Amino acid sequence: MTQAILLNAFHQNCVGHQSCGLWRHPRDRSADYKNLSYWTDLAKTLERGLFDGIFLADVSGVYDVYEGTPDAALRTATQVPANDPFTIVPAMAAVTEHLCFGITGSIPYEPPYAFARRISSLDHLTSGRIAWNVVTGYLDSAAKALGLSHQTSHDTRYDIADEYMELVYKLWEGSWADDAVIQDRQRGVFADPSKVRKITHDGEYFKLDAIHLCEPSAQRSPVIFQAGASPRGRQFAGRHAECVFIAGNTPEGVAGTVSDLRNITEDLGRAAADIKIFTMISIIVDETDALAAEKLQDYQQYVQPEGALALMSGWSGVDLSEYGPDESVENASTQAVQSAMQAVGSRSIREWGELLSVGGAAPTIVGSPSTVADQLQMWMDRSGVDGFNLSYTVMPECIESIVDLLVPELQSRGVYKTRYTQGSMREKLFHLGPRLQSPHPAASYRF
Amino acid sequence: MTQAILLNAFHQNCVGHQSCGLWRHPRDRSADYKNLSYWTDLAKTLERGLFDGIFLADVSGVYDVYEGTPDAALRTATQVPANDPFTIVPAMAAVTEHLCFGITGSIPYEPPYAFARRISSLDHLTSGRIAWNVVTGYLDSAAKALGLSHQTSHDTRYDIADEYMELVYKLWEGSWADDAVIQDRQRGVFADPSKVRKITHDGEYFKLDAIHLCEPSAQRSPVIFQAGASPRGRQFAGRHAECVFIAGNTPEGVAGTVSDLRNITEDLGRAAADIKIFTMISIIVDETDALAAEKLQDYQQYVQPEGALALMSGWSGVDLSEYGPDESVENASTQAVQSAMQAVGSRSIREWGELLSVGGAAPTIVGSPSTVADQLQMWMDRSGVDGFNLSYTVMPECIESIVDLLVPELQSRGVYKTRYTQGSMREKLFHLGPRLQSPHPAASYRF
Numbered sequence: 073m074t075q076a077i078l079l080n081a082f083h084q085n086c087v088g089h090q091s092c093g094l095w096r097h098p099r100d101r102s103a104d105y106k107n108l109s110y111w112t113d114l115a116k117t118l119e120r121g122l123f124d125g126i127f128l129a130d131v132s133g134v135y136d137v138y139e140g141t142p143d144a145a146l147r148t149a150t151q152v153p154a155n156d157p158f159t160i161v162p163a164m165a166a167v168t169e170h171l172c173f174g175i176t177g178s179i180p181y182e183p184p185y186a187f188a189r190r191i192s193s194l195d196h197l198t199s200g201r202i203a204w205n206v207v208t209g210y211l212d213s214a215a216k217a218l219g220l221s222h223q224t225s226h227d228t229r230y231d232i233a234d235e236y237m238e239l240v241y242k243l244w245e246g247s248w249a250d251d252a253v254i255q256d257r258q259r260g261v262f263a264d265p266s267k268v269r270k271i272t273h274d275g276e277y278f279k280l281d282a283i284h285l286c287e288p289s290a291q292r293s294p295v296i297f298q299a300g301a302s303p304r305g306r307q308f309a310g311r312h313a314e315c316v317f318i319a320g321n322t323p324e325g326v327a328g329t330v331s332d333l334r335n336i337t338e339d340l341g342r343a344a345a346d347i348k349i350f351t352m353i354s355i356i357v358d359e360t361d362a363l364a365a366e367k368l369q370d371y372q373q374y375v376q377p378e379g380a381l382a383l384m385s386g387w388s389g390v391d392l393s394e395y396g397p398d399e400s401v402e403n404a405s406t407q408a409v410q411s412a413m414q415a416v417g418s419r420s421i422r423e424w425g426e427l428l429s430v431g432g433a434a435p436t437i438v439g440s441p442s443t444v445a446d447q448l449q450m451w452m453d454r455s456g457v458d459g460f461n462l463s464y465t466v467m468p469e470c471i472e473s474i475v476d477l478l479v480p481e482l483q484s485r486g487v488y489k490t491r492y493t494q495g496s497m498r499e500k501l502f503h504l505g506p507r508l509q510s511p512h513p514a515a516s517y518r519f
Numbered sequence: 520m521t522q523a524i525l526l527n528a529f530h531q532n533c534v535g536h537q538s539c540g541l542w543r544h545p546r547d548r549s550a551d552y553k554n555l556s557y558w559t560d561l562a563k564t565l566e567r568g569l570f571d572g573i574f575l576a577d578v579s580g581v582y583d584v585y586e587g588t589p590d591a592a593l594r595t596a597t598q599v600p601a602n603d604p605f606t607i608v609p610a611m612a613a614v615t616e617h618l619c620f621g622i623t624g625s626i627p628y629e630p631p632y633a634f635a636r637r638i639s640s641l642d643h644l645t646s647g648r649i650a651w652n653v654v655t656g657y658l659d660s661a662a663k664a665l666g667l668s669h670q671t672s673h674d675t676r677y678d679i680a681d682e683y684m685e686l687v688y689k690l691w692e693g694s695w696a697d698d699a700v701i702q703d704r705q706r707g708v709f710a711d712p713s714k715v716r717k718i719t720h721d722g723e724y725f726k727l728d729a730i731h732l733c734e735p736s737a738q739r740s741p742v743i744f745q746a747g748a749s750p751r752g753r754q755f756a757g758r759h760a761e762c763v764f765i766a767g768n769t770p771e772g773v774a775g776t777v778s779d780l781r782n783i784t785e786d787l788g789r790a791a792a793d794i795k796i797f798t799m800i801s802i803i804v805d806e807t808d809a810l811a812a813e814k815l816q817d818y819q820q821y822v823q824p825e826g827a828l829a830l831m832s833g834w835s836g837v838d839l840s841e842y843g844p845d846e847s848v849e850n851a852s853t854q855a856v857q858s859a860m861q862a863v864g865s866r867s868i869r870e871w872g873e874l875l876s877v878g879g880a881a882p883t884i885v886g887s888p889s890t891v892a893d894q895l896q897m898w899m900d901r902s903g904v905d906g907f908n909l910s911y912t913v914m915p916e917c918i919e920s921i922v923d924l925l926v927p928e929l930q931s932r933g934v935y936k937t938r939y940t941q942g943s944m945r946e947k948l949f950h951l952g953p954r955l956q957s958p959h960p961a962a963s964y965r966f
Contacts, residue, residue, distance in 0.1 A: 085640070087709060096704040103702060103709075106643040106734075108613045132633065134730060141712065142730065149709035153700075153734040155640035156633075163609040163644070166555045185664040186579065186603075186628050193532070193602035196553040197610070217632040217729035253600075255550060257543040260823055262534060262550075262596035265588065279666030283581060283589060287553075287600040376707055 074449045074487045078459025078501075080127040080174065080350055081118055081471060085157045087149035089129065090354070090432025090463040092379025094371060095149050102467040105155065108163045114468060115164035118171050121475030122489050124500065125172035126164070127205065127297070127317065127350075127461050128157040132181050133214030135386035138378070139393045142213070148379030158190065165198040170492035172500065174203035174297050174315070179236050180218060180229070181209070184278055188243040191294050192286035200290025200496025200506055203315065205297035206308075208233050211386060230304045235275045237312055241514040242271045244293045247284035249519040263287065269519065290496045290506050293514045301329070309347070310336035311513060314501070317461055319352040319434055323454035326351050330456040341511045348458040348501055351451070354431025355462055356438045356470075357478050364439045368430065371465055377425025384428065397422035432463045441481035449487060521896045521934045525906025525948070527574040527621065527797060528565055528918060532604045534596035536576065537801070537879025537910040539826025539872075541818060542596050549914040552602065555610045561915060562611035565618050568922030569936050571947065572619035573611070574652065574744070574764065574797075574908050575604040579628050580661030582833035585825070586840045589660070592833075595826030605637060612645040617939035619947065621650035621744050621762070626683050627665060627676070628656070631725055635690040638741050639733035647737025647943030647953055650762065652744035653755075655680050658833060677751045682722045684759055688961040689718045691740045694731035696966040710734065716966065737943045737953050740961045748776070756794070757783035758960060761948070764908055766799040766881055770901035773798050777903040788958045795905040795948055798898070801878025802909055803885045803917075804925050811886045815877065818912055824872025831875065844869035879910045888928035896934060 087095045087102045095102050104110040118126060134142040134152045145152050161173045173194075177187060195202045208229035209215065215223045224232070252267035273280045298305070298313035309316045316333055320326035334344035356371070358364040381392045395401075401424050419427065430436055437447045451457065464470045482488035493499060496506040508514040534542045534549045542549050551557040565573060581589040581599045592599050608620045620641075624634060642649045655676035656662065662670045671679070699714035720727045745752070745760035756763045763780055767773035781791035803818070805811040828839045842848075848871045866874060877883055884894045898904065911917045929935035940946060943953040955961040 093707065095702075095709060096707060098704075106736075108609065108644050112613060132732070134732070142715075143712035146710040146712045146715055147708050152730075152732060153710070154732050155643060156637045158606070159609055159637065159640040159644060161609070162555065162606055163613040166559060166610040166613060181630060181633050183628060183630075183665060190603045190606065193606040196602060197555050197606060213729060217727055218630060255542075257545075260540065260543060261594050262542060263593040263600070265590035265593045268589070268593055280664055281666075282660060282664035283599075285579070285581070285599060285601050289553075 074452045076489060077448060077452060077482060077487050078124045078348060078350065080125045080459070080461045081123055082127050082129065082352065082461040082463045084129040084151060084154060085160055086151050086154040088379060089151060091465045092148050092150050092383070092429040093374050093376030094466050096374040097371065097466045099469055100466045111160045111164050112167045114471065115168045115171055117468065117471055117475055119168045121479045122492060123171060124459070125174050125203065125497070127174040128176055130154070130157045130176035130178065131211060131214065132178050132209065133211035133217060135382040136213050137389060137391050138382040138385035140391065144378040144382040148376040150379035150382055161194060162197055165201065170500070172201040172203060172497040173198065174205050176205040176207055178207045178209050179233050184236055184239045185243070185280060185282060188240045189285050192244065192284070192289050195289035195291050195294055196286065202291065203295035203297045203497055205299060206233065206312065207299065226302065227304055230308055232277045233308065235277050239273050239275070239278050239280060241293060241517045242273060243284040245514055246517040246519050247271050248288050250288060253287045291498055293508050295497050295501065306333055306336050309333060310340045313347055315348045315350060317350050317352070321435055323451050326455040326457060350459050350461045351455065351457045352432070352434035353451070353460045353462055354434050354436040354465060355444055355474055355478065356436060356465060357441055357444045357473050359440065359477065361439045361443055368438050371430055375426055375429035377422060377429055380425040380428035381421070392421060395421050431465055434463055441477045444478055445481045445485060521899045523936060524895060524899060524929060524934050525571045525795060525797065527572045527906070527908045528570055529574050529576065529799065529908040529910045531576040531598060531601060532607055533598050533601040535826060536598060538912045539595050539597050539830070539876040540821050540823030541913050543821040544818065544913045546916055547913045558607045558611050559614045561918065562615050562618055564915065564918055564922055566615045568926045569939060570618060571906070572621050572650065572944070574621040575623055577601070577604045577623035577625065578658060578661065579625050579656065580658035580664060582829040583660050584836060584838050585829040585832035587838065591825040591829040595823040595829070597826035597829055608641060609644055612648065617947070619648040619650060619944040620645065621652050623652040623654055625654045625656050626680050631683055631686045632690070632727060632729060635687045636732050639691065639731070639736050642736035642738050642741055643733065649738065650742035650744045650944055652746060653680065653759065654746065673749065674751055677755055679724045680755060682724050686720050686722070686725050686727060688740060688964045689720060690731040692961055693964040693966050694718050695735050697735060700734045738945055740955050742944050742948065753780055753783050756780060757787045760794055762795045762797060764797050764799070768882055770898050773902040773904060797906050797908045798902065798904045799879070799881035800898070800907045800909055801881050801883040801912060802891055802921055802925065803883060803912060804888055804891045804920050806887065806924065808886045808890055815885050818877055819873070822873055822876030824869065824876055827872040827875035828868070839868060842868050878912055881910055888924045891925055892928045892932060
């Protein structure tokens with residue numbers, strides 16, 4: 073029996089996130105990302121479909137490795153322009169009650185004190201529906217926006233991230249006692265000062281001497297999301313993450329990542345079930361297999377492979393414009409390209425770009441509700457993931473068709489919730505309390 | 520004939536902003552600041568009353584000069600706990616069409632690249648209803664939260680601010696041409712790369728080499744608000760500000776500040792009318808003078824003067840707990856204390872704290888709609904301000920009574936708008952275009 077499937081919508085506050093060129097489709101509305109109603113409408117649709125969350129990716133730079141310029145990304149609206157993901161969450165929260173929000177926040181670009189405060193503020197406003205996707209940055213263009221000449225080395229970024237985590241845990245968990253806020257109108261005591269303490273931190277990368285500015289929110293520490301696939305990234309996930317976002321082309325390949333992540337988590341003293349693992353999938357669903365196949369064909373007319381190649385060049389650091397369109401992608405053999413190649417199979421550069429342009433570097437499942445449900449169940453059973461991050465194609469019909477056609481099918485099979493669990497995001501996901509518990513490192517910093 | 524009066528509600532994302540202790544009032548709901556509905560309800564009320572804007576103050580530290588601890592501030596909920604002001608704006612924007620948002624953003628705590636992006640994102644989502652209140656920070660406690668031992672010196676803070684402004688203007692005005700985004704679905708060109716350029720900045724305090732991540736928003740640069748009263752602060756206002764927030768106890772005293780600010784603005788090549796000046800006022804209005812006076816008396820039962828003294832100690836750097844409650848406040852004679860004293864008149868420390876606890880360091884006008892309207896008109900005519908920043912007392916009845924009782928009175932006198940002007944905040948305020956024009960320095964950085 074397949075366990076209940078978790079679903080996150082995978083978005084970015086931009087036009088083209090993973091599907092390059094589909095903004096050109098006559099029915100696509102993704103260029104309306106600048107309007108609040110685009111996001112509030114989407115949030116309502118997702119809640120109607122009992123989605124667990126919306127996972128908001130973000131990058132603070134542009135994809136300028138391809139041809140050495142951001143031109144391809146700009147032409148194809150591939151992750152640029154890209155607005156701040158935090159700004160769309162409060163409006164979506166105001167029109168929903170249960171939908172949760174995973175927000176990407178990049179450690180190098182946010183001083184920890186202000187960042188911890190922003191997250192706590194959102195955790196308050198959403199009654200505990202906030203997750204933070206911890207990223208350490210990878211684009212040189214982003215580093216240059218900070219005044220650096222290039223990115224800090226990969227492993228150093230994770231050392232900085234470990235210290236950053238310690239510091240924000242201290243602020244979230246350790247500055248205010250549970251019973252600090254008493255709101256005693258009679259005695260005139262809002263917060264008991266003996267229950268609020270300064271966090272004093274003097275580390276290698278950060279220094280701080282201050283109380284956290286926010287009273288305790290539902291979750292204190294947000295749900296921690298992580299997506300790094302490197303060995304160091306997996307160690308970080310094993311230690312900190314509650315949700316991990318991975319990718320892979322086959323259930324068997326993904327199963328290897330899943331078991332590696334769960335082993336690392338156990339090695340670090342936590343239970344294998346303490347992390348929920350989501351793999352990236354794209355879904356094109358329609359009433360019948362034939363209609364879904366037609367839809368895919370229709371979408372394919374609008375793809376812009378140069379956007380996908382710009383993305384892949386940015387991820388890998390290899391300028392793929394230097395290879396001929398018919399050349400095998402295996403020639404561009406960095407680790408990142410190889411692993412992406414593994415995700416979609418070996419192709420020519422051109423085919424690869426076209427394939428990536430519908431749904432991104434993830435398998436695209438195309439078919440009737442029954443076909444797609446079979447596939448998702450097969451993925452669940454064989455890979456051991458807990459659910460999927462669904463990258464979009466044409467918006468909003470992509471999400472609407474999943475909600476209207478696929479969700480009822482999954483529900484009728486008993487593999488998808490028929491109502492939300494009450495409480496915070498952490499309670500909805502783990503059916504325990506709203507707060508992180510020992511042996512998670514955050515718990516050790518409690519007041 | 521009095522010119523049309525502009526009204527901003529003056530708030531902070533916290534419990535007690537200026538009125539210390541009024542959270543204890545049985546009808547007060549300010550402790551609900553953690554809930555989105557508190558803010559969306561407020562926004563709807565303000566828009567019903569045709570308020571020009573909500574001005575959101577913020578401090579990134581705590582008031583810990585009084586008694587050398589933050590205890591008084593914590594007990595009285597005086598500006599602590601304090602959540603991030605940016606997080607409440609998108610939800611308020613989603614339930615309003617015209618209400619504008621002045622958000623305090625502190626230069627030392629936000630890297631310019633991410634900050635410029637956050638503002639542009641909000642300007643998009645609100646269709647150009649965003650103002651930024653530029654502050655340079657003043658609390659040592661805030662500096663310590665950044666890992667510094669104390670605040671940078673006052674004038675250096677303004678030097679840093681000048682360079683920061685140059686950099687964010689470059690990002691907002693100079694990175695994307697007006698016609699960069701063409702959204703040509705046929706040709707497959709979302710943005711024309713030749714119309715998007717990198718901003719390269721290598722200054723004394725900041726370095727950056729990146730394109731702005733956001734496509735052009737309605738206003739590009741947000742409306743610039745400024746509140747510093749020092750000579751250096753006024754120079755900064757004369758150069759950059761479009762709205763200035765001041766305070767003073769008498770119309771005559773305020774008139775001096777107003778004429779000084781307009782002179783400085785003209786000396787810097789701009790027109791005197793290029794800045795709108797708001798002075799801080801608190802209003803307690805009821806159907807009759809007698810009822811309003813009763814309301815004031817009722818409120819006064821709940822004040823917590825130690826909160827006001829904690830605020831004043833933080834502002835001045837003088838620990839007012841070292842003075843006896845019956846001692847004259849003139850003994851504590853720093854410039855900040857003197858100027859606050861000027862704002863409320865000479866008193867004993869105790870009286871001063873009590874007085875400041877209703878409405879803050881601003882005159883409190885108490886009376887019937889007719890009495891309050893007379894006073895506001897008198898203030899307008901004698902001081903030369905353009906409007907008022909209204910600090911709250913008991914929430915939300917304070918704002919509701921202004922909207923329901925005072926606004927109709929002002930409208931019947933022809934001194935308050937009867938409908939909103941269409942367009943962005945800048946168009947509503949200045950009845951010109953949505954963008955800053957020469958000789959404002961921002962205009963010189965246009966693409």
